[in-house]
Amino acid sequence: MDVLNKTIAVLPGDGIGPEVCREAVRVLEAVGEKFGHHFTFETHLMGACAIDATGEPLPTETLEACFEADAILLGAIGDPKYDNNPAAKVRPEQGLLKLRKSLGLFANVRPVTAYDVLLPHSPLKNDRIAGADMLFFRELTGGIYFGEKGRDENTAFDNCTYSRYEIARIAHLAFQAAQNRRKKLTLVDKANVLETSRLWREVVQEISLEYADVAVDYLFVDNAAMQLILNPRQFDVVLTENMFGDILSDEASVIAGSLGMLPSASVGERVALFEPIHGSYPQAKGKNIANPIAAILSAAMMLEHFELYQEAELMKQAVQEALDKKILTPDLAASGVAYGTEQVGTFIAYCVLDGA
Amino acid sequence: MDVLNKTIAVLPGDGIGPEVCREAVRVLEAVGEKFGHHFTFETHLMGACAIDATGEPLPTETLEACFEADAILLGAIGDPKYDNNPAAKVRPEQGLLKLRKSLGLFANVRPVTAYDVLLPHSPLKNDRIAGADMLFFRELTGGIYFGEKGRDENTAFDNCTYSRYEIARIAHLAFQAAQNRRKKLTLVDKANVLETSRLWREVVQEISLEYADVAVDYLFVDNAAMQLILNPRQFDVVLTENMFGDILSDEASVIAGSLGMLPSASVGERVALFEPIHGSYPQAKGKNIANPIAAILSAAMMLEHFELYQEAELMKQAVQEALDKKILTPDLAASGVAYGTEQVGTFIAYCVLDGA
Ligand SMILES: [Mg+2]
Ligand SMILES: [Mg+2]
Structure with a gap:
C-alpha cells in the first residue's frame, strides 16, 4: 500500500x-x-x-x-x-x-442520502424518502452571486451572466458522475423566463449527445422545489446554476434528517x-x-x-x-x-x- | 343586502x-x-x-x-x-x-393552509404541518424576471433591479396583512450576497417602524427553503422578491397536500x-x-x-x-x-x- x-x-x-x-x-x-x-x-x-x-x-x-x-x-x-x-x-x-x-472552484458537489437510521428525524414521511440518494452539481463561480452589482440612493441591481464555457465544464463533470451512478441527470433552470437558463438548456442539450447512456430531463426551478419534497427518489444527478443550487441543495438537505450529516466538495482547476x-x-x-x-x-x-x-x-x-x-x-x-x-x-x- | x-x-x-x-x-x-x-x-x-x-x-x-x-x-x-x-x-x-x-399587479398573495382532512396527502409528517397557515406576499413585476436580458453566441445575461418604491408598496401590504393575522412578518432575501437583497432589508427595516405591533424577522432564501419544511408553523406573513417568491411559494404548496388546493390573488394599481x-x-x-x-x-x-x-x-x-x-x-x-x-x-x- x-x-x-x-x-x-x-x-x-x-x-x-x-x-x-x-x-x-x-x-x-x-x-x-x-x-x-x-x-x-x-x-x-x-x-x-x-x-x-x-x-x-x-x-x-x-x-x-x-x-x-x-x-x-x-x-x-x-x-x-x-x-x-x-x-x-x-x-x-x-x-x-x-x-x-x-x-477556480467551479463545481460544488453535494451528496444527499436518506440514512435509514435517521428517517425518524426527517420532517418528510419515511416512505417518501427511504432510498433517496442524489448528487447535486451546483455551479459555484458564476451567475448572480458573482455578477456586477451596485447601489444608488433609490435602486440596487445584481447581474447574472453565464458563458457556454462555464456551463459546459460543470455539465461534463455531472454527466460523468451520472454515468457512474443511475445514469440520470436533471437540469434545473427557469428557461421559460431567463436568458441564462435558456443558454444552460441549450448547452446541456448539446453535451448530452456525448453521453448517450445518460437520460436527461429538465425541470423549472419552482417545480424542482416541489418535486424534491414530493418525490425525491426521482433524482439521481441534479445539475444547476449557482443560486438555484444554493436554494435547492439546502432544501434537499432536510431529507437527511439533519444538516449536520451533509458533506460537500468544491472542485475545479x-x-x-x-x-x-x-x-x-x-x-x-x-x-x-x-x-x-x-x-x-x-x-x-x-x-x-x-x-x-x-x-x-x-x-x-x-x-x-x-x-x-x-x-x-x-x-x-x-x-x-x-x-x-x-x-x-x-x-x-x-x-x-x-x-x- | x-x-x-x-x-x-x-x-x-x-x-x-x-x-x-x-x-x-x-x-x-x-x-x-x-x-x-x-x-x-x-x-x-x-x-x-x-x-x-x-x-x-x-x-x-x-x-x-x-x-x-x-x-x-x-x-x-x-x-x-x-x-x-x-x-x-x-x-x-x-x-x-x-x-x-x-x-401594475405588483403583489402576488398566496395563502398556504394545511387542511386537516388532507394531511395524509402531504409528503410531510403530519405533526410538523398540522396548523400551518401562512400568507405569501411575492413581488411580481420587478426583479430578474423583468430585468434587461440578452444573448450573444457564447454568453447570456439577466439583470435584477429593485427600487425603494417597488419594495415599499408591497411591504406595506404585507405589514397590513400581518396586523390582521398573527402579527409576524418574515422577509426572505439573500442579503449576505446580493445588493438588491440589502436594499430590501433596508427598506423593510425602515417601514417596520410604522408597524410596531408586527414582529419582523429575516431569513436567507436558502435557509428559508429548509425552514418551510422543517418548521412551517413558524411562518405567518412571508414577504419576498419575485424569483424567491416563485420558488418558495411553490415549495410551500406541498404542505397543502396538493397544488390543486391553492388559490392566489395578484393585486396592484x-x-x-x-x-x-x-x-x-x-x-x-x-x-x-x-x-x-x-x-x-x-x-x-x-x-x-x-x-x-x-x-x-x-x-x-x-x-x-x-x-x-x-x-x-x-x-x-x-x-x-x-x-x-x-x-x-x-x-x-x-x-x-x-x-x-
Ligand atoms: Mg446555502
Ligand atoms: Mg411558479
Missing part, C-alpha cells in the same frame, strides 16, 4: 466551524495512523474571525497557503454582527466567494475544498453540541479525492457505526442521551483505528 | 385552465343566483392558445377587456411545444408577465387578477381529472376583493364540505373513488345554493 504525504490547509472559520474541524482532523489523524499516511494540517484565518484579526475576510497569507496545499478543509463562516448589518462594507462570505473564484454544508450557527458556538459528522464525511470526500478509497470507506463505516450505536449529538439523539461534539468525533476516530 | 353587477374577464388559457375555470364560473354563478348578484363573464385568449390563434400571447383585445373588467379570473398558461424549445421567439409566459406589468397557482398540466388536459378547488378558492378571494365576505365564506364552506364528504379529484381521492373535475365543481355549486 502506498503511503502518502499530504498537506491540508484547515480553515476553521467562525461559530461552530472550529469545533467540527477539530473532529474531522482527529479522524483524519486516526486514518493516517492506521494506514501510515502523513497528513500535515496548517490552520489559517477566513471569515468573520479573519475580518476581526486583519480587516480582510480572506487574508493573502490564507489564500497563498491554500494554493500550496493538497486540499482544503473548511469549517463554516459567518457571524450575525456582519450578516444583519446592511451597512457593513466587508462581509465574511466575501472571503469564501473570493477563495472559490481564486481557486486547482486544489479542491471540502466543507460541511451547514452554516456557522453562532448560537451553538463553544457549546460542544455541533454535529461533527458533516465535517468528517467531508474529510472522507477529501480522501476519495486523494484516491484513498479504502481509507474513505473505513471512515464512512465508522460514521455508520456511530449512527447504529446512537453516539449522536443533540440534533439527532433522543432527548437525554446526546453526546458532545468531541465525544462523537472521538468515537468515530476510535472506530477507524479499531476497524477492518 | 346590496346587489352587485360585476364584469369578470375570464382567461381560461391552456391545458387544464379551461376546465378549472369552467367550475369556478359555475360556482360564482351559484353565488350570483343565491344572493341576487349579477356576474357577467367574458372569455378571452391568453397564453399558448392565443399564440396559436393570433401570434401574440396577450392580444390587444384581451388586454383591453382586462382593463375594463372588475376582476380577472385566469386558468393556467403554458404548453410544452413552447417551453421545451429554446429557439421559440414568443412564449406563453410572456403574456402573463405583460398582463401583470400592464395592470388597477383591476386585480385571481388564479390557481398550479400550472397548465397539459398531460391532464381534457381528461376531467384536474382539481378545480384552487380555481374555486381563487374565485372566493375575488369575492373578498369585492367585499362580499358572506358570499366568500359560503364558498369556502362549500369547498370544506367537498373535502369532508370526499367529493375529490384523483390527486386527493383514495384510489377507485375519485370524482371528475365537473362533478366536484357541480357538488360545490350545489352546496353554495343549498348552504346557509
Whole structure:
C-alpha cells in the first residue's frame, strides 16, 4: 500500500466551524495512523474571525497557503454582527466567494442520502424518502452571486451572466458522475423566463449527445422545489446554476434528517475544498453540541479525492457505526442521551483505528 | 343586502385552465343566483392558445377587456411545444408577465393552509404541518424576471433591479396583512450576497417602524427553503422578491397536500387578477381529472376583493364540505373513488345554493 504525504490547509472559520474541524482532523489523524499516511494540517484565518484579526475576510497569507496545499478543509463562516448589518462594507462570505473564484472552484458537489437510521428525524414521511440518494452539481463561480452589482440612493441591481464555457465544464463533470451512478441527470433552470437558463438548456442539450447512456430531463426551478419534497427518489444527478443550487441543495438537505450529516466538495482547476454544508450557527458556538459528522464525511470526500478509497470507506463505516450505536449529538439523539461534539468525533476516530 | 353587477374577464388559457375555470364560473354563478348578484363573464385568449390563434400571447383585445373588467379570473398558461424549445421567439409566459406589468399587479398573495382532512396527502409528517397557515406576499413585476436580458453566441445575461418604491408598496401590504393575522412578518432575501437583497432589508427595516405591533424577522432564501419544511408553523406573513417568491411559494404548496388546493390573488394599481397557482398540466388536459378547488378558492378571494365576505365564506364552506364528504379529484381521492373535475365543481355549486 502506498503511503502518502499530504498537506491540508484547515480553515476553521467562525461559530461552530472550529469545533467540527477539530473532529474531522482527529479522524483524519486516526486514518493516517492506521494506514501510515502523513497528513500535515496548517490552520489559517477566513471569515468573520479573519475580518476581526486583519480587516480582510480572506487574508493573502490564507489564500497563498491554500494554493500550496493538497486540499482544503473548511469549517463554516459567518457571524450575525456582519450578516444583519446592511451597512457593513466587508462581509465574511466575501472571503469564501473570493477563495472559490481564486481557486477556480467551479463545481460544488453535494451528496444527499436518506440514512435509514435517521428517517425518524426527517420532517418528510419515511416512505417518501427511504432510498433517496442524489448528487447535486451546483455551479459555484458564476451567475448572480458573482455578477456586477451596485447601489444608488433609490435602486440596487445584481447581474447574472453565464458563458457556454462555464456551463459546459460543470455539465461534463455531472454527466460523468451520472454515468457512474443511475445514469440520470436533471437540469434545473427557469428557461421559460431567463436568458441564462435558456443558454444552460441549450448547452446541456448539446453535451448530452456525448453521453448517450445518460437520460436527461429538465425541470423549472419552482417545480424542482416541489418535486424534491414530493418525490425525491426521482433524482439521481441534479445539475444547476449557482443560486438555484444554493436554494435547492439546502432544501434537499432536510431529507437527511439533519444538516449536520451533509458533506460537500468544491472542485475545479486547482486544489479542491471540502466543507460541511451547514452554516456557522453562532448560537451553538463553544457549546460542544455541533454535529461533527458533516465535517468528517467531508474529510472522507477529501480522501476519495486523494484516491484513498479504502481509507474513505473505513471512515464512512465508522460514521455508520456511530449512527447504529446512537453516539449522536443533540440534533439527532433522543432527548437525554446526546453526546458532545468531541465525544462523537472521538468515537468515530476510535472506530477507524479499531476497524477492518 | 346590496346587489352587485360585476364584469369578470375570464382567461381560461391552456391545458387544464379551461376546465378549472369552467367550475369556478359555475360556482360564482351559484353565488350570483343565491344572493341576487349579477356576474357577467367574458372569455378571452391568453397564453399558448392565443399564440396559436393570433401570434401574440396577450392580444390587444384581451388586454383591453382586462382593463375594463372588475376582476380577472385566469386558468393556467403554458404548453410544452413552447417551453421545451429554446429557439421559440414568443412564449406563453410572456403574456402573463405583460398582463401583470400592464395592470401594475405588483403583489402576488398566496395563502398556504394545511387542511386537516388532507394531511395524509402531504409528503410531510403530519405533526410538523398540522396548523400551518401562512400568507405569501411575492413581488411580481420587478426583479430578474423583468430585468434587461440578452444573448450573444457564447454568453447570456439577466439583470435584477429593485427600487425603494417597488419594495415599499408591497411591504406595506404585507405589514397590513400581518396586523390582521398573527402579527409576524418574515422577509426572505439573500442579503449576505446580493445588493438588491440589502436594499430590501433596508427598506423593510425602515417601514417596520410604522408597524410596531408586527414582529419582523429575516431569513436567507436558502435557509428559508429548509425552514418551510422543517418548521412551517413558524411562518405567518412571508414577504419576498419575485424569483424567491416563485420558488418558495411553490415549495410551500406541498404542505397543502396538493397544488390543486391553492388559490392566489395578484393585486396592484388597477383591476386585480385571481388564479390557481398550479400550472397548465397539459398531460391532464381534457381528461376531467384536474382539481378545480384552487380555481374555486381563487374565485372566493375575488369575492373578498369585492367585499362580499358572506358570499366568500359560503364558498369556502362549500369547498370544506367537498373535502369532508370526499367529493375529490384523483390527486386527493383514495384510489377507485375519485370524482371528475365537473362533478366536484357541480357538488360545490350545489352546496353554495343549498348552504346557509
Ligand atoms: Mg446555502
Ligand atoms: Mg411558479
